[in-house]
Structure formats: structure tokens, C-alpha cells
Amino acid sequence: MSKKPTIELRTSPHAHAGEDVVVIMRNVVYALLPICAFTVWQFGISALALLVVVTLTCLLSERMFNALSGKPSSLGDWSATITGLLLAMTLPPGFPLWMGAVAAFVGVALGKAMFGGLGMNAMNPALIGRAFVQAAFPVAITTWTPAFFDGRFSQFIPTTLTPPFLQPPAVGDWISEVTVDAFSGATPLALQKFEGVVTDHMDMLLGTTAGSAGETSALLILAGGLYLAARRMLDWRIPVLVLLSAAVTAGIFYMIDPAKYPDPLFVVLSGGLMLGAWFMASDMVGSPVTPLGVVIYAVMIGVITVIIRLFGGLTEGVMYAILLGNAATPLIDQITQPRVFGEQRAGK
Amino acid sequence: MGLFNLLFGQKGFTHGIHPPYHKDTADKPIRRLPFPPQLVLPLDQHIGKPAIPLVVKGQEVVRGEPIAKADGNFSVPLHAPATGRIAGIELMPTPKGPKTNAILIDVYEGSTQEVLWEQPREMSELSPQEIIQAIQDSGMVGLGGAAFPSHMKLSIPPDKQVDTLIVNGCECEPYLTCDHRIMLEHPKALLRGIRYAMRATGTEKAIIGIEDNKMDAVELLKSHLSKGSPVEVKAVETKYPQGSEKMLIKSALDREVPTGGLPADVGVVVNNVGTLAGLGDLLPKGRGLIERVITVAGPGIAKPANYLVPLGTPIRYILDYVGYEGARTEFILGGPMMGPAVSALDTPITKGTSGLLVLNEPSIEEESHKIWPCIRCARCVSACPMHLNPSMLGQLAAKRKYEEMAEEYHLTDCFECGCCSYVCPSNIPLVQYFRIAKAINREQAA
Numbered sequence: 001m002s003k004k005p006t007i008e009l010r011t012s013p014h015a016h017a018g019e020d021v022v023v024i025m026r027n028v029v030y031a032l033l034p035i036c037a038f039t040v041w042q043f044g045i046s047a048l049a050l051l052v053v054v055t056l057t058c059l060l061s062e063r064m065f066n067a068l069s070g071k072p073s074s075l076g077d078w079s080a081t082i083t084g085l086l087l088a089m090t091l092p093p094g095f096p097l098w099m100g101a102v103a104a105f106v107g108v109a110l111g112k113a114m115f116g117g118l119g120m121n122a123m124n125p126a127l128i129g130r131a132f133v134q135a136a137f138p139v140a141i142t143t144w145t146p147a148f149f150d151g152r153f154s155q156f157i158p159t160t161l162t163p164p165f166l167q168p169p170a171v172g173d174w175i176s177e178v179t180v181d182a183f184s185g186a187t188p189l190a191l192q193k194f195e196g197v198v199t200d201h202m203d204m205l206l207g208t209t210a211g212s213a214g215e216t217s218a219l220l221i222l223a224g225g226l227y228l229a230a231r232r233m234l235d236w237r238i239p240v241l242v243l244l245s246a247a248v249t250a251g252i253f254y255m256i257d258p259a260k261y262p263d264p265l266f267v268v269l270s271g272g273l274m275l276g277a278w279f280m281a282s283d284m285v286g287s288p289v290t291p292l293g294v295v296i297y298a299v300m301i302g303v304i305t306v307i308i309r310l311f312g313g314l315t316e317g318v319m320y321a322i323l324l325g326n327a328a329t330p331l332i333d334q335i336t337q338p339r340v341f342g343e344q345r346a347g348k
Numbered sequence: 349m350g351l352f353n354l355l356f357g358q359k360g361f362t363h364g365i366h367p368p369y370h371k372d373t374a375d376k377p378i379r380r381l382p383f384p385p386q387l388v389l390p391l392d393q394h395i396g397k398p399a400i401p402l403v404v405k406g407q408e409v410v411r412g413e414p415i416a417k418a419d420g421n422f423s424v425p426l427h428a429p430a431t432g433r434i435a436g437i438e439l440m441p442t443p444k445g446p447k448t449n450a451i452l453i454d455v456y457e458g459s460t461q462e463v464l465w466e467q468p469r470e471m472s473e474l475s476p477q478e479i480i481q482a483i484q485d486s487g488m489v490g491l492g493g494a495a496f497p498s499h500m501k502l503s504i505p506p507d508k509q510v511d512t513l514i515v516n517g518c519e520c521e522p523y524l525t526c527d528h529r530i531m532l533e534h535p536k537a538l539l540r541g542i543r544y545a546m547r548a549t550g551t552e553k554a555i556i557g558i559e560d561n562k563m564d565a566v567e568l569l570k571s572h573l574s575k576g577s578p579v580e581v582k583a584v585e586t587k588y589p590q591g592s593e594k595m596l597i598k599s600a601l602d603r604e605v606p607t608g609g610l611p612a613d614v615g616v617v618v619n620n621v622g623t624l625a626g627l628g629d630l631l632p633k634g635r636g637l638i639e640r641v642i643t644v645a646g647p648g649i650a651k652p653a654n655y656l657v658p659l660g661t662p663i664r665y666i667l668d669y670v671g672y673e674g675a676r677t678e679f680i681l682g683g684p685m686m687g688p689a690v691s692a693l694d695t696p697i698t699k700g701t702s703g704l705l706v707l708n709e710p711s712i713e714e715e716s717h718k719i720w721p722c723i724r725c726a727r728c729v730s731a732c733p734m735h736l737n738p739s740m741l742g743q744l745a746a747k748r749k750y751e752e753m754a755e756e757y758h759l760t761d762c763f764e765c766g767c768c769s770y771v772c773p774s775n776i777p778l779v780q781y782f783r784i785a786k787a788i789n790r791e792q793a794a
């Protein structure tokens with residue numbers, strides 16, 4: 001033996017599957033990128049600017065909180081990037097950039113850093129940020145602009161560049177200038193709820209409708225989600241059960257009164273349900289770890305989403321439904337501990 | 349239920365993992381390793397009370413001769429693995445960790461090393477009790493790694509009834525192939541050992557459970573069995589930890605050992621193929637256990653193979669003989685999932701050592717070993733064969749709530765298979781935490 005080797009002394013197991021947090025998170029980013037690209041194609045530089053500003057703010061905030069708590073940088077785990085991308089996707093494409101930055105900061109601060117960082121946060125930070133701006137800027141968050149308007153690659157949506165701490169200008173006139181067809185300024189969900197107009201399913205599937213940046217193309221969301229599920233980086237049971245329970249709940253109401261309530265397919269394809277089901281409800285940190293717990297959690301989110309949509313004052317309920325699900329997770333986990341191998345339960 | 353179960357209609361245990369198996373030595377016939385100049389024979393190679401030395405320094409011993417006797421029932425004797433002279437009884441490192449008393453034998457160079465001490469017997473004349481006694485006298489222990497005295501294992505408590513002997517040929521740990529080779533090369537000894545064990549325990553039926561990545565062994569053993577034989581060969585899914593007693597009982601018989609219980613509680617007694625093949629060979633000759641087969645493998649070994657080595661061979665001698673490389677190395681005794689790592693190369697091969705692996709691992713400081721917080725991905729939950737919640741256990745361990753771990757989350761049911769640590773993307777040393785927690789709980793109970 002020429003060289004004396006260094007002897008490593010560790011306890012078993014001495015083998016590891018090799019897939020770590022970074023690999024998983026990086027793949028989530030990969031799955032989100034096509035959806036980002038699509039929104040940029042749909043809404044142009046405004047959507048791009050929003051994605052960049054929100055994500056950068058998330059990263060900077062995360063780094064700042066790392067420094068404040070004296071921890072090493074956690075940007076390398078990609079979780080702040082995911083929060084940023086997801087948050088940007090839930091906002092209207094013309095959302096003022098400064099408000100997007102506020103949402104990002106609040107999401108990371110209240111949704112993550114306050115709890116002690118990755119893994120400790122009870123709720124999805126992107127949704128915390130989104131819920132905050134929903135309350136703080138009720139007008140801006142419901143100002144929708146049409147997809148595929150001319151000049152979207154050279155011109156910002158007027159609201160995008162609103163100076164900080166100012167309210168965005170009204171966009172009604174601008175919209176009539178840039179669109180050929182009549183645009184009501186409403187998302188399919190709002191159209192259905194307030195005006196009883198049902199948007200074509202195909203349009204929603206492909207994403208040619210108005211809406212928040214990431215909620216418009218069900219198809220790409222599905223593709224990204226399936227990619228992650230196939231690589232076992234996402235628990236497919238969660239999105240599937242969320243969507244299924246939402247469809248069933250909606251179906252019951254639709255059968256009672258088809259004129260008043262939307263059909264189940266519309267419910268599943270519209271709004272943020274797809275994105276929420278595949279990328280937010282399935283967020284591992286906020287969902288239960290027990291098999292039965294996962295089922296309860298997912299069904300709960302699906303049902304609550306539809307109830308809020310149909311009976312609440314808001315058009316979209318998925319965000320609150322997921323936050324409620326996150327909040328219930330510790331309790332769900334506790335009451336659904338699996339039967340341990342060899343454990344005798346009463347009655348058996 | 350996996351695809352295998354669906355296709356073959358078999359009920360196996362659920363959860364578990366599929367690590368890369370690296371069974372590269374499966375086609376390497378067992379070869380004898382030369383005798384080292386000195387053998388190191390710890391007195392506590394088995395679980396139970398250490399053996400009591402029968403020899404003194406300077407005394408000559410012949411190969412096969414008893415050199416230490418059992419200390420009561422929960423103990424086994426030790427036999428000289430080589431002809432030579434006793435060099436002393438000293439504290440030496442063991443695979444278990446702390447140094448313990450060991451008999452050192454200076455091996456005679458040039459000796460033919462034939463077994464010069466034996467007491468052949470007619471097995472068919474022995475009663476079950478006499479077979480149990482013969483097993484204890486042979487010094488046999490569980491060769492799969494547990495090193496639990498075999499005569500104890502085969503003594504069924506009077507208040508228990510067992511109907512089936514399960515013969516464990518799973519060898520589910522990666523790299524190890526010594527049991528596989530024993531099944532292929534010594535089927536007759538194995539079947540003899542099974543018969544002795546069935547007589548000793550009064551079982552009517554035996555099932556040899558073999559993972560389906562060893563179909564050659566399944567076929568070979570089947571070809572040695574006549575129609576109507578009480579011995580059955582059963583292929584089970586290749587999945588870690590199929591070879592753990594509770595999982596194999598579940599897979600072979602669909603019986604679940606109750607928590608905190610023993611196989612005998614569900615009418616089963618389990619023995620490893622290497623152990624039974626050993627008994628089949630030793631008992632009729634009236635010999636003691638003096639050597640065993642080990643797999644020497646791993647990325648750091650140039651020529652991985654299976655070797656028959658005298659007990660007490662220091663691992664340094666084996667490593668020098670086969671050659672190894674690697675600047676940063678881990679030496680594992682047994683399999684990579686449950687085997688201990690050793691730092692002292694004077695550590696000898698003992699009765700329970702099934703393999704010697706040389707792994708070249710990335711160092712602890714490297715990024716790939718960084719520990720992240722639990723992201724609640726639930727991979728550990730779906731890997732744990734005992735259906736525990738390692739995620740929760742890990743979080744409680746971090747808060748040092750060891751009692752709650754045991755009382756609310758079944759810590760005591762964890763058998764340290766390592767599946768949870770293996771899959772954890774946050775690299776959380778879960779089993780390692782659990783070992784500490786158990787040790788602390790044990791200490792507090794005492």
C-alpha cells in the first residue's frame with residue numbers, strides 16, 4: 001500500500017438514494033419554466049418583468065433573513081426561486097411591479113423566515129404573499145388585461161410600471177385601444193360568476209383566456225406536474241384528489257341546477273385550481289406525510305375551493321382552500337398515524 | 349402492492365426500498381483464503397454472555413479444538429480455527445466497537461491445517477434436546493449477521509407452538525453474495541441442516557425464502573427436493589429489507605409478528621441459510637464453527653470475491669491479500685445498509701461477519717452530505733417497512749423528546765434497517781438519531 005487512506009467512520013446505512021433536496025427543487029423549477037415561458041408569450045414584457053422582479057425579491061429577502069439569523073445562504077436549495085415563480089404566476093400580468101415586490105417580501109418574511117426557513121413553514125409562502133396583496137391592493141389584484149394584445153413585446157401594460165406606493169392607473173381605455181375584439185376585462189371565472197358566461201373549455205385548456213399569469217394554461221401545468229409525478233418528486237395523489245373532489249362537488253351542484261352553477265370541467269379548468277392543485281397543494285412542506293392524511297387534505301382543498309367559488313364573495317377560492325389545508329396539516333398528521341406493522345388495534 | 353405481487357399473486361411486505369444491488373460476486377465461487385500469521389478471537393462474538401477461555405498463554409492448540417466454553421445457556425463455546433500456539437488473551441477491537449478480551453493464536457506456519465479435533469455422531473439417534481445441545485457445542489450462531497446463539501433460537505419456549513421453519517435465503521443487503529454461493533455450492537449440507545432444525549423444533553414444514561434475483565439458487569434447491577417434501581422453496585420479491593425476519597415471515601406466510609413479539613408468537617422460527625448449511629456440515633462430524641464465508645467487495649476492491657476465512661482473521665490481512673485502493677475509504681463489516689464501519693484494521697472477522705466492503709465515499713464535508721431541514725416529503729414514511737413515521741420521529745429526536753418517540757410513535761419497533769435514512773433527500777441521519785434515542789431511553793429505564 002503506497003498511500004495510507006483516510007478512514008471514514010460513520011454509522012450505517014452507508015448508502016444513500018442520492019436524490020437530495022436540491023435535485024428535487026431544481027426539477028420543480030424545470031417544471032415551472034415552460035409555464036413561465038408561456039405567460040411571457042401571452043402577456044409580453046410585462047409578465048416577464050413581473051416574474052423577474054418577484055423572484056429576485058424573494059431571493060433577496062431570503063438572503064437577508066439568512067444574514068439576519070446568522071445562517072448560511074439558503075438560496076442554493078432553490079426553494080425561494082420556486083416561491084417567487086409561483087407567486088408571480090398567481091398575480092395578474094399587469095400587476096404593478098412594486099406591489100409584486102411587496103407580495104414577495106411579505107411571502108418570504110411571514111410565510112417562511114418567521115417560522116425558521118425551509119421545512120419549518122406551516123403554510124405556502126407564495127400563497128401568504130398573494131393573500132397579503134389580495135387584502136392590501138384589492139383593485140390591482142383584480143385588474144385583468146387581455147392575452148395576446150398587439151405590441152406586448154415592446155410595450156408594458158400601463159399598470160406594470162406604477163411608481164412605488166402609488167395606485168395604478170385605470171386601464172379601461174388602454175384595453176380598448178390594444179384589443180381588436182371586445183374584452184370585458186374579466187377572467188373566465190368572473191365572467192361565469194357575475195355574468196353567467198361560460199368560456200370555451202378548449203380556450204381554457206390551451207390558455208388563450210385572460211387571467212393571472214400562470215393560471216391560464218391548464219395543459220402546460222399538467223405537463224409540468226406529470227413530469228414531477230413521474231420522477232416521484234410530487235405526490236400525484238394530491239393534485240388528482242384535489243381536482244377530483246372539486247369536480248365531484250361542482251358536479252353535484254351542476255346536477256341540481258345547471259343554469260345557475262358551472263359544469264365540473266369548467267370548474268377544474270378555470271382559475272388557479274390547476275396550478276394550485278399541481279404546484280401548491282402538493283408542496284411537500286405544507287401537506288401531510290401519512291397516506292390517509294394526504295387523502296383528507298386533498299379532498300378538503302378540492303371541496304373548500306368549490307364552496308368558496310360558488311358561495312363566497314370571491315371568484316377564486318383555491319388560495320384560501322390551500323392555506324386552510326396547510327393550517328390543518330399538523331392536526332391531520334396527528335390523527336392519521338398509520339397502523340404500525342404488527343400493531344394490534346382494538347377489534348382485531 | 350408492487351407489480352411483482354400483482355403478477356404472481358403473492359402477498360409481500362409493503363414499503364421497503366430498491367437500492368442498487370451490486371451483486372457482482374454472485375458468480376464467484378467460494379475460495380479459501382490462506383491462514384494469517386495470527387488470529388484474533390474475541391470471546392463475545394455472539395449475543396449473550398462471553399465465552400470462558402479454556403487455554404492459557406503458550407499452550408498449543410490444534411485446529412478444531414475448543415478454546416473457550418459457553419458461560420451458561422445464553423452463550424456458546426469457541427473453537428481454534430487453526431493449529432498454533434496461544435499468544436495471549438488481550439483486549440482487541442471488535443466489529444461491535446469497544447475493545448473486548450480476545451484469544452490470540454499464533455498460527456503454525458507450514459501446518460497442513462487439517463481439522464484434528466472432532467467427535468462424529470449418528471444424527472438419526474439424537475433426540476430434539478440432544479440436537480439442541482449439539483448445536484450449542486458447535487458454537488453456531490446466526491451467521492447472517494445477528495450472531496444470536498442458534499441453539500437458543502431453535503429452543504421453542506414451552507408456552508409457544510411453532511409449525512413452520514423459515515429458512516432465510518434473501519440476502520437483501522447490497523453487495524453480499526455469500527449466502528447465495530452457499531446455496532449454490534452446498535445445497536445438500538443446507539437441506540441436512542434444515543432437517544436437523546425441523547427435528548429440533550418439531551416443525552412439520554419448512555419454507556426456504558429466496559429473493560427472486562437468485563433464481564438459479566431457487567431452481568437448484570428445488571431440484572434437490574422430492575415430491576411431497578415438507579420443504580418448500582419460495583421466490584420472494586427482491587426488495588430491501590426482505591431478509592429481516594418480520595418481513596420475510598410476512599412475505600412467506602402472510603403472518604405479522606405482533607409489535608414487541610417474536611416469530612414464535614406467530615408459530616414461526618427463522619434461520620439463515622448459512623447457519624443451517626453450517627449445521628448440516630458440522631453436526632454429523634461433531635465439529636465446531638471455525639471458519640465462515642464472507643463477501644469481499646465494494647468499489648475499493650479490485651477483485652471482489654467470496655472467501656472462506658478462518659474466524660479471527662484480521663481485516664488488514666484480507667485487505668492486503670486482495671488489494672484495495674481509495675484515498676478516502678470506509679470499511680464496512682457486513683452490508684452497507686446495516687453493517688458497522690470499522691476504523692481499526694486489527695478488527696477480526698467474527699462469526700457474525702458476512703462481508704467486508706470497501707466503499708469510497710464522498711467525505712462528510714462535501715455538498716452531497718449536507719443536511720437540510722426535513723421538507724416533509726414523506727419518502728421515509730413510504731419506505732419504512734414497519735410503517736413508522738420517521739419524519740415525525742426525526743423531528744422529535746431533534747427536540748430530544750425521546751420518551752414521546754417511544755410512547756407515541758413506536759420508536760421501539762424500529763429495527764434500524766436504514767431505509768428512512770437511505771431515501772431522505774435532506775440527508776437527515778434518521779436511523780442514527782433513532783439509535784441514540786433508543787440508547788438514552790434504555791439508560792433511563794435501567
Ligand code: SF4
Binds near residue numbers: 768769
Ligand atoms: S430504520 Fe427504523 S424508522 Fe427507519 S425505515 Fe427502518 S424501521 Fe423504519
Ligand code: SF4
Binds near residue numbers: 729
Ligand atoms: S425523507 Fe427526510 S425530508 Fe422527507 S419527510 Fe422523511 S425526514 Fe423529512
